Amino acid sequence: MSQKLQVAVAGAHGRMGTVARQALVEGGEYCCGLSHTAESPSRIFTTLDELWRCSPAVLLDLTTQPGSYEISLAAVKRGIPTVIGVSGWTDEQRAELDAMAKERGVGALIVPNFSVGAMLMMRFAQEAARFFGEAEIVEIHHPAKKDKPSGTSRETARRIEAASGSAPAIHSLRLTGSLAHQEVIFGGPGELLTIRHDSLSRESFVAGMMKAVHAVVRLRGLSIGLESI
Amino acid sequence: MSQKLQVAVAGAHGRMGTVARQALVEGGEYCCGLSHTAESPSRIFTTLDELWRCSPAVLLDLTTQPGSYEISLAAVKRGIPTVIGVSGWTDEQRAELDAMAKERGVGALIVPNFSVGAMLMMRFAQEAARFFGEAEIVEIHHPAKKDKPSGTSRETARRIEAASGSAPAIHSLRLTGSLAHQEVIFGGPGELLTIRHDSLSRESFVAGMMKAVHAVVRLRGLSIGLESI
Amino acid sequence: MSQKLQVAVAGAHGRMGTVARQALVEGGEYCCGLSHTAESPSRIFTTLDELWRCSPAVLLDLTTQPGSYEISLAAVKRGIPTVIGVSGWTDEQRAELDAMAKERGVGALIVPNFSVGAMLMMRFAQEAARFFGEAEIVEIHHPAKKDKPSGTSRETARRIEAASGSAPAIHSLRLTGSLAHQEVIFGGPGELLTIRHDSLSRESFVAGMMKAVHAVVRLRGLSIGLESI
Amino acid sequence: MSQKLQVAVAGAHGRMGTVARQALVEGGEYCCGLSHTAESPSRIFTTLDELWRCSPAVLLDLTTQPGSYEISLAAVKRGIPTVIGVSGWTDEQRAELDAMAKERGVGALIVPNFSVGAMLMMRFAQEAARFFGEAEIVEIHHPAKKDKPSGTSRETARRIEAASGSAPAIHSLRLTGSLAHQEVIFGGPGELLTIRHDSLSRESFVAGMMKAVHAVVRLRGLSIGLESI
Numbered sequence: 026m027s028q029k030l031q032v033a034v035a036g037a038h039g040r041m042g043t044v045a046r047q048a049l050v051e052g053g054e055y056c057c058g059l060s061h062t063a064e065s066p067s068r069i070f071t072t073l074d075e076l077w078r079c080s081p082a083v084l085l086d087l088t089t090q091p092g093s094y095e096i097s098l099a100a101v102k103r104g105i106p107t108v109i110g111v112s113g114w115t116d117e118q119r120a121e122l123d124a125m126a127k128e129r130g131v132g133a134l135i136v137p138n139f140s141v142g143a144m145l146m147m148r149f150a151q152e153a154a155r156f157f158g159e160a161e162i163v164e165i166h167h168p169a170k171k172d173k174p175s176g177t178s179r180e181t182a183r184r185i186e187a188a189s190g191s192a193p194a195i196h197s198l199r200l201t202g203s204l205a206h207q208e209v210i211f212g213g214p215g216e217l218l219t220i221r222h223d224s225l226s227r228e229s230f231v232a233g234m235m236k237a238v239h240a241v242v243r244l245r246g247l248s249i250g251l252e253s254i
Numbered sequence: 255m256s257q258k259l260q261v262a263v264a265g266a267h268g269r270m271g272t273v274a275r276q277a278l279v280e281g282g283e284y285c286c287g288l289s290h291t292a293e294s295p296s297r298i299f300t301t302l303d304e305l306w307r308c309s310p311a312v313l314l315d316l317t318t319q320p321g322s323y324e325i326s327l328a329a330v331k332r333g334i335p336t337v338i339g340v341s342g343w344t345d346e347q348r349a350e351l352d353a354m355a356k357e358r359g360v361g362a363l364i365v366p367n368f369s370v371g372a373m374l375m376m377r378f379a380q381e382a383a384r385f386f387g388e389a390e391i392v393e394i395h396h397p398a399k400k401d402k403p404s405g406t407s408r409e410t411a412r413r414i415e416a417a418s419g420s421a422p423a424i425h426s427l428r429l430t431g432s433l434a435h436q437e438v439i440f441g442g443p444g445e446l447l448t449i450r451h452d453s454l455s456r457e458s459f460v461a462g463m464m465k466a467v468h469a470v471v472r473l474r475g476l477s478i479g480l481e482s483i
Numbered sequence: 484m485s486q487k488l489q490v491a492v493a494g495a496h497g498r499m500g501t502v503a504r505q506a507l508v509e510g511g512e513y514c515c516g517l518s519h520t521a522e523s524p525s526r527i528f529t530t531l532d533e534l535w536r537c538s539p540a541v542l543l544d545l546t547t548q549p550g551s552y553e554i555s556l557a558a559v560k561r562g563i564p565t566v567i568g569v570s571g572w573t574d575e576q577r578a579e580l581d582a583m584a585k586e587r588g589v590g591a592l593i594v595p596n597f598s599v600g601a602m603l604m605m606r607f608a609q610e611a612a613r614f615f616g617e618a619e620i621v622e623i624h625h626p627a628k629k630d631k632p633s634g635t636s637r638e639t640a641r642r643i644e645a646a647s648g649s650a651p652a653i654h655s656l657r658l659t660g661s662l663a664h665q666e667v668i669f670g671g672p673g674e675l676l677t678i679r680h681d682s683l684s685r686e687s688f689v690a691g692m693m694k695a696v697h698a699v700v701r702l703r704g705l706s707i708g709l710e711s712i
Numbered sequence: 713m714s715q716k717l718q719v720a721v722a723g724a725h726g727r728m729g730t731v732a733r734q735a736l737v738e739g740g741e742y743c744c745g746l747s748h749t750a751e752s753p754s755r756i757f758t759t760l761d762e763l764w765r766c767s768p769a770v771l772l773d774l775t776t777q778p779g780s781y782e783i784s785l786a787a788v789k790r791g792i793p794t795v796i797g798v799s800g801w802t803d804e805q806r807a808e809l810d811a812m813a814k815e816r817g818v819g820a821l822i823v824p825n826f827s828v829g830a831m832l833m834m835r836f837a838q839e840a841a842r843f844f845g846e847a848e849i850v851e852i853h854h855p856a857k858k859d860k861p862s863g864t865s866r867e868t869a870r871r872i873e874a875a876s877g878s879a880p881a882i883h884s885l886r887l888t889g890s891l892a893h894q895e896v897i898f899g900g901p902g903e904l905l906t907i908r909h910d911s912l913s914r915e916s917f918v919a920g921m922m923k924a925v926h927a928v929v930r931l932r933g934l935s936i937g938l939e940s941i
Contacts, residue, residue: 447680673889
């Protein structure tokens with residue numbers, strides 16, 4: 026992390042956005058934010074026009090769909106390298122983003138999960154699915170979590186199905202006291218293989234986020250996942 | 255296990271019955287069996303009358319309901335101490351069995367699970383439910399297993415509900431390569447407590463079965479569970 | 484937690500003491516503290532005399548030995564109900580504390596672990612040790628943890644040895660990213676029984692601490708463990 | 713597994729050799745065996761000369777060092793494709809075997825572990841070690857197991873050290889009731905990644921063994937691991 030960057034955060038008041046802003050402020054790399062409500066000392070604005078006026082070196086998009094598509098495409102169109110921590114991009118939207126990023130000579134990076142452990146869990150699950158005919162997923166989160174099953178478990182299931190042709194069942198447990206845990210269990214003749222990820226604090230994704238922000242300035246076109254950097 | 259007993263096995267051709275007969279034969283304690291089809295060298299009969307003619311010292315009932323109620327009550331009525339490895343006895347049936355066993359001066363012992371580990375898992379789960387407001391059960395078995403969720407998981411859930419007033423969700427995983435596994439996870443402020451049982455071979459319940467058979471001859475009336483002996 | 488109490492914290496600058504003070508301040512029940520260095524706005528003193536001048540209703544002793552023995556005995560002698568979160572009390576010291584508490588008509592409560600889950604893990608391990616001949620303990624903590632093996636694992640091992648006559652091996656793993664985790668695995672013919680505790684935030688022991696503080700005012704003589712209240 | 717092969721087993725009376733012979737006999741592919749004591753109905757001989765007289769199509773070497781080096785090299789020299797389930801081959805010995813196999817135009821295949829799950833566990837551990845700075849290994853086996861730590865855990869540790877520069881600690885648990893279990897736990901900022909393998913019956917390595925035997929006839933020179941076929 027040689028060079029200091031000025032990073033704008035879209036979705037600045039969300040759970041991830043709040044953590045990202047705090048880490049960027051601590052690292053002296055926070056530029057400004059975008060949200061539904063403005064907040065003056067934190068330089069959070071409600072329109073893209075205001076955001077661009079801050080001249081961010083990188084956009085970190087932590088919004089949700091359909092806003093993400095619009096905001097990130099606009100950033101890339103203006104020649105701003107963009108890291109996107111939002112799922113739900115269609116193949117057509119990805120192709121459009123890739124074409125625009127290549128045209129403007131900048132990078133765009135979609136990261137389904139900023140945690141190194143979660144990234145490896147998904148990659149290993151995809152690989153194991155080529156060897157094992159059966160898999161099931163157990164994910165445990167706090168009862169306050171809004172989505173059920175979790176986005177990570179759905180993405181893991183999608184990759185297992187792509188590799189093996191058969192979709193695993195997802196079991197969602199919601200327990201007070203838990204943080205973010207996922208287990209993928211593969212069964213074959215006489216053996217079980219289990220890949221488990223426990224995310225125990227925000228540090229697990231802050232490190233990946235900062236890595237992504239610093240890597241995207243050296244990329245051209247669209248890349249997918251922490252593993253590509 | 256001082257004294258050698260002559261034990262009759264009802265449900266002699268079932269999965270449990272087959273294991274029980276083999277263990278009893280090895281220990282020189284097999285008397286005869288009851289099943290839907292007779293098998294002459296193994297002394298398996300199709301009627302209770304034939305079974306009684308062998309004069310068993312103990313009956314080991316490994317059938318299913320509604321047969322279990324009928325067979326075990328008949329045994330106790332004849333003054334034969336009876337170990338019952340079958341679930342689904344109603345409170346009325348239990349009371350009737352208890353009264354009959356007391357009248358005849360013999361013991362009857364209902365054992366929901368012959369494995370010491372499974373017994374402790376259920377007891378600990380019941381105890382923990384008094385302290386934790388939330389629980390979920392994950393049970394993993396071979397895809398060939400007929401019931402889903404497993405009997406042990408349903409019994410565990412019943413006990414947790416009795417202790418805490420709220421029934422836990424049961425998640426059933428069916429994976430080739432697995433044997434018999436169950437995890438009960440309790441959640442509370444800032445912590446998780448997990449009780450896990452792995453049953454990895456038939457030895458886990460054969461030992462409990464033999465213990466029950468030798469204990470029931472010293473009991474009077476109805477007792478429940480391995481923990482009572 | 485009806486009545487508000489004025490609680491003094493000994494060991495006020497330690498890891499546990501800091502957490503306790505914060506929780507007590509939030510609940511409006513913080514009186515004053517004792518430590519090696521004074522801190523005026525937090526009312527932390529360096530001598531017992533200053534502490535008594537605050538007239539605390541309860542003393543929460545979170546120091547270490549040999550200080551704990553001295554401080555808690557002095558409090559009880561003054562008729563102040565005392566909760567002691569410090570291990571290493573000998574049988575003689577306990578007897579002395581019990582006698583003094585009875586004489587003064589107040590309660591003393593030694594709590595080896597304020598977390599309900601840890602308490603149950605130890606109790607279940609002790610109970611399971613009566614049925615299983617073999618056990619091993621795996622404890623996982625952050626590399627910054629000072630003691631190795633952890634105090635909880637040593638206390639668990641002590642109880643297993645008391646129940647079964649044989650001391651389990653303790654395996655200590657130190658991994659960045661972990662918080663406080665312990666697994667006790669029992670082995671018997673054909674089966675494994677595992678009891679696992681994951682302590683994922685300070686809430687897990689704050690709740691037990693507050694419960695102990697409010698319970699001790701209704702006790703007489705010495706009691707041991709959260710399970711006694 | 714189209715074509716039936718005639719397979720000779722070296723180490724025919726060992727634990728693995730016994731399982732291999734049984735599976736080969738069942739599949740109609742057993743040729744003969746080599747061991748320290750002859751056994752006539754099973755066609756087990758004590759000298760290589762006798763073994764060659766059976767004209768095996770493939771040799772399956774399940775001996776130990778230093779015998780494995782000698783026996784497998786002799787087989788390859790005679791133009792017999794050889795599967796080697798023995799660890800402890802030095803780099804020089806591997807090079808010599810490779811050269812000989814190429815000269816004779818046959819395949820040699822060293823397989824450290826015939827289980828697909830164990831192979832993937834080791835491969836994933838090696839990959840994860842590139843991303844995580846810390847790892848520890850916990851392996852659980854039956855008390856009757858002779859080596860401690862297990863060969864698989866030592867091989868896993870070797871690969872983690874090769875990838876990360878730092879050797880993980882290995883914790884060996886020996887518990888009645890367990891079969892063969894291994895867990896590799898990686899720690900990083902705010903997260904843990906765990907890879908676990910449970911080998912619950914001999915089927916887990918029989919399948920890999922048969923696959924290897926049928927694959928080696930199509931190979932040339934030395935290959936390493938199930939993943940190469």
